Amino acid sequence: MPPAIETVDLVKEYGDLRALQELSLTVEEGEFFGLLGPNGAGKTTFINTLVGLVRKTGGEARVFGYDVEDDYRQARDAIGLAPQEFNVDRFFPIREVLIHKAGYHGIPEAEAAERADEVLKRVGIYDKRDERFDWLSGGMKRRLLLARALVTDPDLLILDEPTAGVDVQLRHDLWELVTELNEEGTTVLLTTHYIEEAERLCDRVAIMNEGRKVTVATPDELKTRGTDTIAVRLESSPSAAPDLEAADYAHETTLAGDRLEVRVDDGGSTAPQLLNDLEAKGYEVADLEISRTSLEEIFVDLTRSEDRTVTRSSASNDERVAPADDRETEREQEGIV
Numbered sequence: 001m002p003p004a005i006e007t008v009d010l011v012k013e014y015g016d017l018r019a020l021q022e023l024s025l026t027v028e029e030g031e032f033f034g035l036l037g038p039n040g041a042g043k044t045t046f047i048n049t050l051v052g053l054v055r056k057t058g059g060e061a062r063v064f065g066y067d068v069e070d071d072y073r074q075a076r077d078a079i080g081l082a083p084q085e086f087n088v089d090r091f092f093p094i095r096e097v098l099i100h101k102a103g104y105h106g107i108p109e110a111e112a113a114e115r116a117d118e119v120l121k122r123v124g125i126y127d128k129r130d131e132r133f134d135w136l137s138g139g140m141k142r143r144l145l146l147a148r149a150l151v152t153d154p155d156l157l158i159l160d161e162p163t164a165g166v167d168v169q170l171r172h173d174l175w176e177l178v179t180e181l182n183e184e185g186t187t188v189l190l191t192t193h194y195i196e197e198a199e200r201l202c203d204r205v206a207i208m209n210e211g212r213k214v215t216v217a218t219p220d221e222l223k224t225r226g227t228d229t230i231a232v233r234l235e236s237s238p239s240a241a242p243d244l245e246a247a248d249y250a251h252e253t254t255l256a257g258d259r260l261e262v263r264v265d266d267g268g269s270t271a272p273q274l275l276n277d278l279e280a281k282g283y284e285v286a287d288l289e290i291s292r293t294s295l296e297e298i299f300v301d302l303t304r305s306e307d308r309t310v311t312r313s314s315a316s317n318d319e320r321v322a323p324a325d326d327r328e329t330e331r332e333q334e335g336i337v
């Protein structure tokens with residue numbers, strides 16, 4: 001079985017701006033994969049390349065082995081996309097929006113109607129089925145985007161920042177539902193800039209920054225990459241910090257009054273050694289506390305940009321590239337212009 005997503009040296013340029021830079025990424029079938037990165041990292045561009053809304057400049061992209069350009073239809077039919085922006089026809093009852101979507105992907109009408117009702121129930125807006133999109137609240141709209149992504153029963157579900165700006169209740173509902181779908185065998189690609197979300201849901205995450213893949217790891221592996229801080233309160237304020245130069249575990253030592261902070265790789269295994277060394281040097285310890293680097297701090301560290309403003313400002317509206325003409329129907333279907 002080919003991977004759910006496989007890209008090799010994928011490049012997307014908008015004029016001078018390189019939105020995707022030689023991005024090689026593999027998502028295995030059945031995985032719950034997170035794409036994490038700050039705004040402008042290229043997450044949406046990556047997704048839009050897979051669904052044919054953005055035409056790649058270079059490299060390869062396949063979905064379940066189907067080339068996203070040469071085998072566009074097969075690749076697109078395998079994907080259910082809940083996009084970042086609302087792009088639903090405002091004038092139709094939402095049940096019809098779903099039936100239309102299913103029909104567009106070749107599902108016969110009776111079955112399409114059945115699927116529409118099923119997914120509306122599943123995301124919890126069946127009672128709104130006859131209402132128009134623009135009558136729904138923000139949270140309901142998010143639910144509808146998910147329903148529309150699910151109506152074709154996709155093997156690959158792509159969620160582009162599904163919980164940006166939604167309330168806690170909906171966020172948890174979405175998490176639960178998507179976890180269920182993944183357990184049922186659906187491959188999930190989720191983009192987010194909430195580290196907590198990635199940590200909670202994803203088997204693996206790729207961290208992106210400025211169109212590049214910074215790293216791919218499990219959330220647990222990421223956490224081991226940070227450093228810890230051991231904060232020691234001393235019985236009295238010494239005149240100088242202890243010299244821990246000989247101790248190769250200490251990356252950095254700072255003293256403020258009776259508070260000594262030592263930065264180490266792993267606090268738990270280093271603390272006993274540090275206590276011994278301090279005692280040997282005549283420092284009396286009153287209290288000790290270890291703080292772990294949060295995943296959030298690691299993320300911020302990994303995506304720190306040397307000069308992000310320069311890269312960003314090189315994009316202008318004039319350079320926006322329209323999708324290929326033969327995608328006209330699909331663009332209408334997805335509501336993207």
Ligand SMILES: Nc1ncnc2c1ncn2[C@@H]1O[C@H](COP(=O)(O)OP(=O)(O)O)[C@@H](O)[C@H]1O
Pocket residue numbers: 014017019037038039040041042043044045046312315316317319320321
């Ligand atoms: N149609 C477009 N024309 C020009 N630049 C674009 C276009 N779409 C996205 N970009 C630029 O590409 C970069 C990546 O954007 P995007 O993929 O939306 O990032 P993310 O989803 O991670 O926030 C950004 O610098 C953005 O301004």
Ligand SMILES: [Mg+2]
Pocket residue numbers: 043044045084160161
């Ligand atoms: Mg985006």
